[in-house]
Amino acid sequence: MSEALLEVRNLSVGYRIGAGTVHAIDDVSFTVHEGETLGLVGESGCGKTTAGRAVIKVMPANASITGGEVRYRGRDLVPLSNEEMRAIRWNEIAVIPQSAMNALNPVYRVGRQIEEVIVQQDGASPAEARARAEELFRLVKIDPGRLAHYPHQFSGGMRQRALVAMALALNPALLIADEPTTALDVVSQDRVFTRVRALQKRLGASMLLITHDMGLVAENCDRVAVMYAGRIVEQADTRTLFGAPVHPYTLGLKNAFPSTTRPKDEALISIAGAPPVLLEAPRGCRFAPRCPFATPRCRDEDPALRPVGPGHHAACHHTALAGEMRARAVLSETWTAGAP
């Protein structure tokens, strides 16, 4: 395997709210290797966005890293000052955010916003920055004449492509893409993401792709980490994760995800219940209350993420029974009868 570019180790992040602290992510570890794309998947509130933001330390005022390390090329970013982080953002690690409308300043021309990043981060002259911005626009297939326009004069797809151009402006080694296309229409989503992938390959950059879309993950990621309630519950290469998952939550997600290639009469199965509120650390496995395979041990004892195969980890006490769980998981009665 190629070298580790980003190593997140035992990372925990808390949000202080009125009633206490919400432990949005708790003891999370993952690695992004040189040139690879790692998918961080899960449903709303699972902590995937928090994990991505903690990596570059762009977090809301009430959030803080309460433990762990974020090693980028071997150097821990957690203790770095804002000033030191500024040298890393854009140049080394760049973010493609979810909503282009909020990420672009409406009162400045788009070109100015991109050129500013290039001048500030790279010390380029305004003429160099302009030339670079034009080249970037050509790469994302926008007419460079559009640099003179304001964000509202762009279509949604163009705005998102402009943000892609901006993220790539300084040839970062790591891209963090957090639901980079969900705000767009179906056809634009595919066009924009295809463009992102082509540029990523051209730059040789790595990507942390944060999404709820299992289709996007299946098609684009080398490896996948599945998050549930602030924890990583399973991690594997993409083929293994889709072909032979072992964690009951991953099994449930697979049943629930619709696809145009599924037989129409094959029932989608939901997972009863809802994720826990993370105000206090739950006892036992966090998925146990919704898990049809849970035993008393699961409700008492928190399972650690353990190896179950080459490069394959899962946090479940019953991984030895994975084959049986997989067979039972495709039956809808498993999820209706078994759930408490």
Added chain:
Amino acid sequence: MDGGGPVSAAPLVTARNVRKSFAARGELAGLFARGEGAMVHAVDDVSFEIREGEILGLIGESGSGKTTLGRLLVRLERHDSGSLHFQDGRDLAALGGRALREYYRDVQMIFQDPYGSINPRFTVHDTVVEPLATQRLGDASGRRDRVARALERAGLRPPRAFADKYPHELSGGERQRLSIARALVLEPKLLIADEPVSMLDVSIRAGILNLLKQQSREFGLTILYVSHDLSTTRYLCDRIAIMYRGRFVELGEAERVIDDAHHPYAQALKAAIPIPDPEFDRPRSEAGEDPDEAPQESAGCRYAGTCPKAMEVCHRRAPELRPVDAGHSVACFLHHPADAEARTD
């Protein structure tokens, strides 16, 4: 218009040449446009039927007019021209006052955002009983029974465990079930469901889709499911219509329309969806880039400016939605070459 599905059933809704326009509303358009502003044809000459007992899917992207069409059917908007009739001959254009209130016993709607459409100060019982009070139906105990039945039907079981809860005590999935219970308490014939699962997590979504399916199969509820999502629509619906810029481009039996899409726009939509299977090699669309400028309104096909297969005639005349097969209609000259040759002037 024909399509698959239950053939014998009489249409519950019949729409003929329905049109609805709005004044163009760009971010700055309102400031500069004076007097006669540009009009956007949200729904442009659409004809179709909703058959009794079927689930009809309406697929489109933002600006396709799919939401407007749903809102026309519940009279949140009024159509400009054409006709919209309910099964028993009621003309939607003529409904007002008491007749409109009675119409809502037959036709109800649920929305994308269960947070936005539910009063946070109302308990579950208050929320579901409200339509009965508005319609002046039943006495207190009769209403309680009907509320309990609706909660049960929507999967909020046992009803008494939910009746006194407030919306903030419910999960996202339960909240959408609450809005479904409120829609079902009047035992309507038709439910318009506008993106009812797009804000819900995947693990919850399947439960709501299955609930809607069950309402149709067990209670004969007719549903118009409005969505941008091909996968859930194909799963849930008997027939599907695909809308593009105010027009139907394809209509027919669900699997046929998705698996054997004929219209170049329908093909591009389908080709754009990532498949959750790493072994599957998705064929990519040959369609060109999406245009950066909004296409001009023209007399031709709305998709001609983007279509990789557009012919000269496509820019001049709009193709009609006509059958390509039993139970499958397409509005495209590629599939109706005879129409392309016909002279209109």
